[in-house]
Amino acid sequence: MKLGTLALLLFTTEALALTAGRRARTGTSSFSRVARSTEEEAEEYGALTFNNVGYEGTYYNVESINVDKCECKLNTESPFSFEGPNSPLDEELSVHLRGPLRLKQFAYYLFGNETNDDATWERLAYYNSETQAAENVTFMGNVGENSTCLGQALDYVGTDGISSATSSQVLEADNELYSDEEIIIYSNVTCESSGWSKDCGVYRKGIPAFHGFSGTTKMFLFEFETPEESKYSEDDVLYYDMPAIWLLNARIPRTSQYPTNTSCSCWASGCGEFDIFEVMNSTDSNKFVSTIHDFQGTDEVQTGLTMNGYMLRTPEETQSGGVVFGSDGTITVFLSNYTDFSSQIEASVQQSWIFDLEEDTLATTLSSASSGLYSSSSEGAAVLVGSSNNWITLSMVALLPWIM
Ligand SMILES: *[C@@H]1O[C@H](CO)[C@@H](O)[C@H](O)[C@H]1NC(C)=O
Ligand SMILES: *[C@@H]1O[C@H](CO)[C@@H](O)[C@H](O)[C@H]1NC(C)=O
Ligand SMILES: *[C@@H]1O[C@H](CO)[C@@H](O)[C@H](O)[C@H]1NC(C)=O
Numbered sequence: 001m002k003l004g005t006l007a008l009l010l011f012t013t014e015a016l017a018l019t020a021g022r023r024a025r026t027g028t029s030s031f032s033r034v035a036r037s038t039e040e041e042a043e044e045y046g047a048l049t050f051n052n053v054g055y056e057g058t059y060y061n062v063e064s065i066n067v068d069k070c071e072c073k074l075n076t077e078s079p080f081s082f083e084g085p086n087s088p089l090d091e092e093l094s095v096h097l098r099g100p101l102r103l104k105q106f107a108y109y110l111f112g113n114e115t116n117d118d119a120t121w122e123r124l125a126y127y128n129s130e131t132q133a134a135e136n137v138t139f140m141g142n143v144g145e146n147s148t149c150l151g152q153a154l155d156y157v158g159t160d161g162i163s164s165a166t167s168s169q170v171l172e173a174d175n176e177l178y179s180d181e182e183i184i185i186y187s188n189v190t191c192e193s194s195g196w197s198k199d200c201g202v203y204r205k206g207i208p209a210f211h212g213f214s215g216t217t218k219m220f221l222f223e224f225e226t227p228e229e230s231k232y233s234e235d236d237v238l239y240y241d242m243p244a245i246w247l248l249n250a251r252i253p254r255t256s257q258y259p260t261n262t263s264c265s266c267w268a269s270g271c272g273e274f275d276i277f278e279v280m281n282s283t284d285s286n287k288f289v290s291t292i293h294d295f296q297g298t299d300e301v302q303t304g305l306t307m308n309g310y311m312l313r314t315p316e317e318t319q320s321g322g323v324v325f326g327s328d329g330t331i332t333v334f335l336s337n338y339t340d341f342s343s344q345i346e347a348s349v350q351q352s353w354i355f356d357l358e359e360d361t362l363a364t365t366l367s368s369a370s371s372g373l374y375s376s377s378s379e380g381a382a383v384l385v386g387s388s389n390n391w392i393t394l395s396m397v398a399l400l401p402w403i404m
């Protein structure tokens, strides 16, 4: 089925099951088009802010995975509960990139540290393509053992970003990912063995497992190029010339990022995805949009909440920017040539990257309510049983200047 046809579907539980049945794109759902097409024409912004992110909710973790029988079990008896600013995105996240894309720099920061509580961002992970610096990063991909229901397992990628490797490799300088090719970045902190009560929970047998990037107040920065697709034709790939950079709850890829059965990952029950820069339309491929996929203010995790504004993709230029998770539940995505990747960055300096932009910031305030309620169906698959809010109720305000 063509994506264009799918975009016309109304998002019912059946549709969710259907999308999970094909190549369920946990990473970057194309289905947000449904909500957006009913909105007014989106405009360009320099930054996009989601306010009031974080709610009281639960999701289900995978309890067991049987690769041979293609069976996974979610532990519906012990839902994972969360609350507070940015939740559940305050948890450990993995970083995902899809081509066409050349990653030049990547950095992860936490706000303050144990000995220093002043307003400074401290860099805890870093990659530089040119110098080949690679601190606290592991380059991975879905390049391991294949299975009908789980897809390919997580494994190390080679320096080309697409082959598999037997140990952690540094992504080569000027590496280019083409359409549909994806890499995943984790920290270099290894997980304990797979197990319900272990630090990383249950994960797929045989994978190298690493912790994601943790913290309520954190920042991810990227310097990248998204050249127009030059290798594949439109018929070869699913996401033609649709680059993306996004974050997932780090548990998801360790069980299965693209399962055919929603019980094989915590994603469908709302453990969280944040799309930072995502092209969602291959005929209008220079618009980066941002989406939150969980159950805050929506009952459609697949659709999520997409901000009705975009940032400009400039395929012929190097771009810099990222996402800041504020302690108050404010998540801001921005593209700014002022972005720098120093090991320490003062909060005021970071804010100036956005203040000083010519373009405005678009802000959306999320409803505090969770509307996703899950229960176990007779088949053991998770299904939606209740809803109350809809994202149309969100208030949208253009803010200038932007305030952290
Ligand atoms: C998913 O897996 C569960 C548990 O193994 C099974 O009961 C269910 O039928 C599967 N659902 C689909 C759509 O394959
Ligand atoms: C914490 O902050 C102090 C003072 O700014 C700095 O010297 C130190 O390197 C920082 N520690 C870490 C682990 O970043
Ligand atoms: C992880 O990265 C840090 C920072 O670069 C480094 O000091 C440490 O040795 C690395 N650990 C492993 C196990 O590679």
Ligand SMILES: *[C@@H]1O[C@H](CO)[C@@H](O)[C@H](O)[C@H]1NC(C)=O
Pocket (backbone or CB within 6 Å): 146, 147, 148, 151, 152
């Ligand atoms: C993995 O298995 C699925 C289902 O059998 C198949 O459609 C897919 O092409 C396989 N992927 C690879 C890379 O072999």
Ligand SMILES: *[C@@H]1O[C@H](CO)[C@@H](O)[C@H](O)[C@H]1NC(C)=O
Pocket (backbone or CB within 6 Å): 124, 125, 136, 187, 188, 189, 211, 212, 213, 214
């Ligand atoms: C690497 O990143 C992890 C994940 O957030 C963090 O816990 C750890 O402290 C970092 N390691 C270093 C050496 O900064």
Ligand SMILES: *[C@@H]1O[C@H](CO)[C@@H](O)[C@H](O)[C@H]1NC(C)=O
Pocket (backbone or CB within 6 Å): 007, 033, 037, 281, 282, 283, 284
């Ligand atoms: C994709 O972009 C084209 C050109 O701007 C527009 O006509 C079309 O409606 C868009 N498709 C969707 C599904 O948003």
Ligand SMILES: *[C@@H]1O[C@H](CO)[C@@H](O)[C@H](O)[C@H]1NC(C)=O
Pocket (backbone or CB within 6 Å): 317, 318, 319, 337
């Ligand atoms: C940002 O910097 C890149 C080079 O790094 C340049 O090509 C581009 O024109 C700059 N963009 C703006 C808006 O200044």
